[in-house]
Amino acid sequence: MHLDVRSEWLSHVDEVPRALVAANAVANLEALEQSPRHHHQKAQLLFTVRGVINCEVEDAVWIVPPQCAVWIPGGLPHTVFGSGEVECISLFIEPPEALDLPKECCTITVSSFLRHLLMRTNALPELYDIDGPDGRIVSVIFDELAAAPVEDLRLPIPSDPRLKKLTDLLIAAPADHATVAEWASRIALSERSLSRLLAEEVGMSFGRWRRQLHVILALRCLSAGQTVQAVAMDLGYESASSFVTMFRKMVGKPPSRYLLERLRPASHHHGDL
Structure with a gap:
């Protein structure tokens, strides 16, 4: 099994009228195969539950150890691959403009609270109620992401x-x-x-x-x-x-x-x- 990055799926993700889309959020990957280089309009957050994920952009490789996440801005071409057995959460995000989220690819330290919120996204319906409890959870996730420390786990290429x-x-x-x-x-x-x-x-x-x-x-x-x-x-x-x-x-x-x-x-x- 590998992360599905087919163009039709990515097009669907970008068309979902929600600020957060959980794409089979929790995935168990015996070996995360290297994806073709691709991009999407929404930003992507990849959180490593266990194992190590590598995200390669044009000028760097980002290493994502357990309980850490990589933030990939919308429109940035990238490829993703794993080291060994990997379990990860993949979210596609179009946050409010007022939210101060990173403009460049980076690794993010995930707190215990944010980790529980990310795990909760696996139960989110695709068209969740923006004004209901699910929408409030998404808003808190955005607030926590904006406050999360950034780590420089990057090898410039x-x-x-x-x-x-x-x-x-x-x-x-x-x-x-x-x-x-x-x-x-x-x-x-x-x-x-x-x-x-x-x-x-x-x-x-x-x-x-x-x-x-x-x-x-x-x-x-x-x-x-x-x-x-x-x-x-x-x-x-x-x-x-x-x-x-x-x-x-x-x-x-x-x-x-x-x-x-x-x-x-x-x-x-x-x-x-």
């Missing part, structure tokens, strides 16, 4: 063919900790030219870009059940502690805590927030 080759090399051998000069020579660039191109195309230094890649690869593996020690070794770190230090600097908390908060979301109610 450069357009320069030499940098694209470098991206492929880094993904194929993440444990290779060659120097910047050595990586530059492998794609026929000087170290200075590589640094300049990366700054121009992705706005990051080589070191930060590679660490961002390591965070994304680590989240995929950790969410699939691999240990911190195993992931650290696979990524070429001398020890688990050095990997944890890198992860904390990039994400703001160690990987075990980061995933624990997502795999075991807090059970408190909205009134306790």
Whole structure:
């Protein structure tokens, strides 16, 4: 089973006269197949219940670990694929203009309260009563989305063919900790030219870009059940502690805590927030 992105279905989603459309909201996907690149007029919110979803747009790949969501603005061409067994919620949204929702693709932290609201959308009729209880639930969802923190779980993808080759090399051998000069020579660039191109195309230094890649690869593996020690070794770190230090600097908390908060979301109610 994979997310249905056939053009006739997407056309139907855009024609439904409601601000929120739940498209088979909860889906169990043994392997989320890569969808063809597509777009729709409504924005899309993909919430990962378990597993990891990847959303690729023209200039970046967004990683969506458990209990996190990716926001895809309306009209933005994208493709979606999963890592391992995935369970997700897919919503198509045309929010009120007054609501301050992201204008660009981003990952969103989902609170326990918002998670329960998103799960509730599976029971929404397609043409729910806008002025009834269902309509009020949709309004609260929009308010919670507007207030949700944004996380930068993104790997910028450069357009320069030499940098694209470098991206492929880094993904194929993440444990290779060659120097910047050595990586530059492998794609026929000087170290200075590589640094300049990366700054121009992705706005990051080589070191930060590679660490961002390591965070994304680590989240995929950790969410699939691999240990911190195993992931650290696979990524070429001398020890688990050095990997944890890198992860904390990039994400703001160690990987075990980061995933624990997502795999075991807090059970408190909205009134306790």
